Amino acid sequence: MMYFILLGFSDTPNLQRILFGVFLLIYLSVLVCNSIIILITKIDPDLYTPMYFFLGNFSFLEVCYVTVTIPRMLMDLWIQKGHISFLACAVQMGFFLMLGGTECILLTVMAYDRYVAICNPLHYALVMNHKVCIQLVAASWISTVPAVIGQTWLIFSLPFCASHMINHFFCDIPPILKLACGNKFVTETAVFVVTGSVVFIMIPFLLIVVSYGKIICNILKLSSARGRSKAFSTCSSHLTVVVLFYGTGIITYLQPKPNQSERMGKLISLFYTVLIPTLNPIIYTLRNKDIMKAVRKLLAKLLA
Template structure:
């Protein structure tokens, strides 16, 4: 008979992306490389924004926060997966699993909220350019980020408090490379119909996904309307180019996340979901530094000045 609710001995098995032993060295090298790019690329953005006075604006304040969140978001899942591959061990303890769920929800939620706040910043900059500095004060920027943190901490904590009330069997297999909330609820030994964990999961999905997407779509509908009304082609181009990087980041994050849930719903395969989850948990944070720097002359110039300053020494 399986052991239940003895949280001190309770463990889960993270099945990962593949059970093929021959693929493990390749997966380790691939994810280690991507993780290093995530950390170094986003860390460079943070250092450049903080060290260059030209980038001390609301737009780059939110960008540096996004870079910090991306580092933490990826660090929640990838290091544990790399350790499991090295140790040839798929075990994760009950405490580690719940901690991973909690931290993953926090950083994932902050990613959603920051992308929404950045859309609002673009909306104010393009639709109300003369009032931009009056509206987007440093106090408001900090307040928007702080409110996001408070909401996410509270909802994530509520999820964990409800999760610890559930009963689990030891040795449960989780067909993923990290502990995901929905999969953890699925392996619990209880009737999921009308369970409060499921209800809260839907409420969180609305708060952390539907509401941010709605806010982003509304902001860009107003931005597009303003761009269309501009008479000068150069003004239209400048306004559009301001939004391109953010649009690419939003499309990549939400597009890949949508593919995950649509593919898992269509195929009912948790393995398919775990593979496609790599896109928004690892690939998107890895590409964000390139997306926000390659098309941005201010960031490219600041990176150049930062490298020159670092190379020349104190």
């Protein structure tokens, strides 16, 4: 059976046990923090709103997202062998792309929710009713599947006649394509322009920019400084997550190939696969009084 070798962090052999401990703590913190957000959005009646419904789904998505990469990385760090079968590599890439694409679309949905809440508040309850919210979340998940299947099939149908050593810690698109031989132009064009970068990065990003452009224009029209501050505070957390996630995604997948450094690519991948999911619960909770209040209520019940 054909297999690849994930080199991971083999260039730092003396630090692999330390890295294992660090990434294990990060993974557990992501699981715990996002699980708390999911729990409080389900049990606290004050959080039964579209914004927190989307946040609960986003937290569940984050748990799935990190589970695709970190457990495998922990295993490789512990046993210090990065062998991964052709099929397992394709499955990991497929799930990673699907969850990444879903996150792009869900962030767009959350931006639309804030747009309706701020720019059309009188019709908010009607436009963003529970049925619509469920449909938007379902569409975020389902719409990525056909494109990702086609994308993954295109990549793994290429002949791999070069080294099978992947200088990365998971099966991502750029390092896999570097191992392929033959005429890759058509495949790379389809992957980066048609099914990948344009559909799941640029189009959602442009929709978010348009939404926030209208939101900012509407907020600036408010006469009350307190009203402007409150409106901005409801969007700041989401906007911070969007900038972090899309910023690293654009650098990774839209950067010209000659400018891509393997070491830098690995570092950026660590940022958006490990660090951002760790920061997201903190970003969403620190400045959100409703969530902090719900967490205190939950702790009071658990300690009573």
